[in-house]
Amino acid sequence: MSAQVVIEGNQPPFAPRLGVGLLYQEELRPFIECQKSSFDFLEVIPDLFWTDLGPNQSPRYIENRQAMEILRQLQADVPIVLHSIGLSIGSAHRFDREHVSQIARWYERMKFPWHSDHLAFIVAAHGAGEVNVGVTLPLPYDEESLDLLVPRVSEIGSRIPRPFLLENNVYFFKYPDQELTEAAFLNQLCERSGCYLLLDLHNLYTNSRNHAADSYVFLNELNLSNVVEIHIAGGLQHDGFYQDAHSGISPDGVWELLEWVLPRCPNLGGVVFELLGSWYVDVGEDRLIAQLSRIKEMWLRHQPASQQG
């Protein structure tokens, strides 16, 4: 039995308004178990619950039985959405249909309200094999990239009957002479493929800081009705760049973006705070509760009138 979710009729198909989310990390489990009232749902990275033996292995995915039991217990208490890191949807050399099948198997089991991945390529051809860079590398914002992505997203949509979200990427270098702006690219992608957006405000903040860009220019151009989930997080300055390290509380600039965006996203299902488990000891329980409370206060303040009360 899993926690109930409410489906709203005027939202993307089956995307409920969940509220405040927390990214599940093993190190946060004691917090999650003791502070259930501080969040409304959990986001899990499914790839951390299995081991992927690689393409064409049979079976390819070996699930960690202990971790799966923990997940089952968590799902009995709160809704869970998936945020995968393993698809590498932008990889030109192959489309990982086995990964999609694995997510589809989880859907049959978990009936999650939506699922997401990253708009990037992480795996590339390398000699006779391939390399997993471990970093979300940017795709050029060109028609050619849309041609690559649109049929893949459509195929995912046909196999998993829940909204599929792609997360705007963080990048440290930019390709010159791209055909579209990032926002126009995302608008086109959603329109042509039927996917939705996971708007990561900390990624946007990071890009704007590193590339001296204006986040609000991006947001004003972006079709915010496509946004189903928002991420916020904290980072750190290292080696001349601000890093999206998920290493602490969100900076003021990210809260300002959230305040601006919340009333403009009519189909928003939730706002998730991301904290890497290894940083929990530095952040501490009180400050984590404060982050989640602040999101909650803003979430409630910006709910449509019909949702309040």
Place this chain on the structure above:
Amino acid sequence: MTQRAFQAAVARLVVDPAFRDRVRAIGAAALEGELTSIEQQRVMSIVGEKGLDATRTLHKSFRLTKLYSTLPLTRQLLGPNRLAKEIGSFWEATPSDSHYFLDESIAFCDFLRKRLRSGLRIKHLEEIVTYERANLNLRRARIEPEVPKREIVRFRYDPIILFEQLVKGKHPRAVPERTCTMIGRVNKEGEVHWRLSEKVSDKL
């Protein structure tokens, strides 16, 4: 086809500093595969960006984290300088093909054992690497019939004292000789347990 070659070039700029330096030095002539002129321009543009180096730092951090978190004894025994040198050589020979920690760490153990067979001499490294590899191998996810019943590691020096010194952050000193065997098993809950035996026979 060109998208594939372009992505391969971008990824290689991140993971292979020798390739990056070659592109910086001789330009597009260093690129392999068929690239359009705009793709060539983009590669030549990003190769000069500081952001490429920041991306490489993230890639190194991604790979280093795997080894640091899974091989604490090997890390301590090698020390920072030798560890950095061996990891550099390992990365040159072995691109990362997975985001899973155990596979990469086991591959690094195999690399070190090969180096030992090729003449690398570091006291206790053979035993420590073999022990940590066995420990990871027991924890590695497998299809049920393939789960190993046990791992056996032979020691010529007292493993208890050796481990104790390494865990305390010390370089091993005056570890007494002790011919013994450590036997690791996985229980039903998937937890790994080790016991020490004075026997050295295969029939433990």
